[in-house]
Amino acid sequence: MLKAARMRNNKLRSIYLSLFAAFICILFPWSGIALTLRPDLMLLVILFWLLRAPNQCSVGTAWFMGLWVDLATGGIFGQYALAYTITTFFAVIYQRRLVLFSSTQQLVYVFSLLLLSQLILLILKAFAGHEFLGWSYFLPSVTGVLLWQIAVSFGLNTGRHSHGS
Amino acid sequence: MMRGIHQNFDQQQAPAFFARGPSPLARLTFFTALSLALMATDSRLQYLADVRENLMTLLHPLQVIANAPSRLYQSTDEYFSTHHYLLAENARLKRQALTQDIALQRLDILSLENANLRNLLQAKQSLTETSILAEIIHVGRDSFTKKIIVNRGKNHHVITGAAAVDAKGVIGQVTRTYPSSSEITLITDKSLAIPVQIERNGLRAIAFGHGRDNTLDLPYLPANVDIKRGDKLVTSGIDGVYPAGLAVATVIEMRTTQDSPFAQIICTPTGGIENDRQVLLVSIPEVKQETATEPLASENSKLPATAAITPAATDTKPAQSPKPAIAEKPAPTPSANVESRPHAQQ
Numbered sequence: 001m002l003k004a005a006r007m008r009n010n011k012l013r014s015i016y017l018s019l020f021a022a023f024i025c026i027l028f029p030w031s032g033i034a035l036t037l038r039p040d041l042m043l044l045v046i047l048f049w050l051l052r053a054p055n056q057c058s059v060g061t062a063w064f065m066g067l068w069v070d071l072a073t074g075g076i077f078g079q080y081a082l083a084y085t086i087t088t089f090f091a092v093i094y095q096r097r098l099v100l101f102s103s104t105q106q107l108v109y110v111f112s113l114l115l116l117s118q119l120i121l122l123i124l125k126a127f128a129g130h131e132f133l134g135w136s137y138f139l140p141s142v143t144g145v146l147l148w149q150i151a152v153s154f155g156l157n158t159g160r161h162s163h164g165s
Numbered sequence: 166m167m168r169g170i171h172q173n174f175d176q177q178q179a180p181a182f183f184a185r186g187p188s189p190l191a192r193l194t195f196f197t198a199l200s201l202a203l204m205a206t207d208s209r210l211q212y213l214a215d216v217r218e219n220l221m222t223l224l225h226p227l228q229v230i231a232n233a234p235s236r237l238y239q240s241t242d243e244y245f246s247t248h249h250y251l252l253a254e255n256a257r258l259k260r261q262a263l264t265q266d267i268a269l270q271r272l273d274i275l276s277l278e279n280a281n282l283r284n285l286l287q288a289k290q291s292l293t294e295t296s297i298l299a300e301i302i303h304v305g306r307d308s309f310t311k312k313i314i315v316n317r318g319k320n321h322h323v324i325t326g327a328a329a330v331d332a333k334g335v336i337g338q339v340t341r342t343y344p345s346s347s348e349i350t351l352i353t354d355k356s357l358a359i360p361v362q363i364e365r366n367g368l369r370a371i372a373f374g375h376g377r378d379n380t381l382d383l384p385y386l387p388a389n390v391d392i393k394r395g396d397k398l399v400t401s402g403i404d405g406v407y408p409a410g411l412a413v414a415t416v417i418e419m420r421t422t423q424d425s426p427f428a429q430i431i432c433t434p435t436g437g438i439e440n441d442r443q444v445l446l447v448s449i450p451e452v453k454q455e456t457a458t459e460p461l462a463s464e465n466s467k468l469p470a471t472a473a474i475t476p477a478a479t480d481t482k483p484a485q486s487p488k489p490a491i492a493e494k495p496a497p498t499p500s501a502n503v504e505s506r507p508h509a510q511q
Binding site for chain 2: 028071077079082086089093125
């Protein structure tokens with residue numbers, strides 16, 4: 001039991017560390033083409049932990065991290081928070097099925113989740129009076145899913161075989 | 166399922182179904198409501214400005230850490246820059262210094278002459294602008310807005326509303342100040358308007374950022390307006406925000422269509438919005454005070470320079486403008502915007 005508690009603590013610590021690292025990545029001085037291509041690392045990390053450790057990382061975590069992303073982007077508070085909340089909700093309700101999916105199915109699902117978050121953001125920005133930026137706006141979803149695939153092919157366990165853990 | 170049971174054996178807690186806490190739907194509703202409330206508060210009310218400021222102070226060390234790699238790269242890049250490159254740059258800077266020295270000598274004489282003339286006319290001395298040199302920390306991360314963050318803030322006496330200028334022209338305006346950084350909205354941002362004047366004929370207009378491309382629009386000008394391709398736009402200074410006479414943009418396209426009474430005019434900014442590292446934050450102090458205490462005297466309208474820095478003087482036309490008939494043209498809509506738009510934050 002002690003061991004389990006320690007493992008749980010370790011997991012929590014790695015969740016916080018990875019979220020922190022993702023946040024630092026967002027704070028990098030991105031500019032130009034890198035900014036248009038930059039995947040939403042924060043959302044990817046949150047989705048990963050949702051699949052891996054649904055008890056420790058949930059909608060609330062996503063909302064909280066969304067607030068920090070809002071702060072970093074300098075937009076209106078709550079935009080990223082709302083986008084992340086809704087996206088993670090769809091990840092959570094399908095979490096049990098997702099871990100049984102094949103890696104391709106999972107990839108498609110992650111891609112649609114990334115697109116969903118961008119769509120929500122787009123709608124919120126449209127309400128705030130901004131224009132659609134063209135289709136290149138959705139590129140971060142593509143790079144994001146590529147990054148996910150790269151991470152999986154390098155052996156990152158996205159919860160698919162973690163039944164015994 | 167198996168996994169849930171397993172975990173609950175490990176942790177000696179309630180079954181996984183209950184250990185998960187409130188249902189996802191409940192969480193979704195709760196956090197969505199919270200986000201919507203936050204958005205409403207932040208966009209309509211000003212309560213969250215202080216919160217944002219404090220959190221940004223907290224964020225600043227992280228920002229420094231995040232900037233460290235690129236900063237390191239830049240400094241090593243500079244360190245290893247070639248002899249040839251340095252020689253070329255040195256020669257270029259010397260040439261630049263020479264031409265600027267000549268211009269500066271003339272400026273000294275001219276400002277002396279200006280002061281004397283002002284004394285003769287007993288006009289108010291023109292205000293001296295305070296300027297702060299700042300370095301760009303990073304470009305705004307929101308692709309919907311055109312913003313940059315610079316490394317000078319409230320601690321360095323940067324005030325909201327100061328104009329941001331680089332060597333070639335105006336690039337934007339300070340819209341938010343934090344303790345050690347501030348946010349500049351670029352003139353190409355959709356929410357920013359800047360009062361301009363055509364250098365060639367003194368015609369006044371308001372330039373709005375286009376938002377998407379790095380261009381500016383000159384809307385609400387009639388189709389027969391006297392603007393040509395290549396015309397230079399300079400700040401008119403009637404807003405009390407930007408010092409008068411700074412280069413803003415160059416007209417690259419002027420289109421008129423049959424179905425619209427207005428001309429479509431597209432301009433590119435003169436300032437190196439995308440490729441400079443240093444900007445100058447220029448603020449005109451105490452403009453409001455001066456206009457409040459001093460009634461708009463008739464001699465003010467004779468002096469375009471004085472009238473230019475007085476926001477109240479928007480409707481006094483510059484007497485020396487070569488084409489006064491056209492100079493009146495800027496439609497009533499933009500001039501109504503002058504008061505509200507430059508200070509407006511979205």
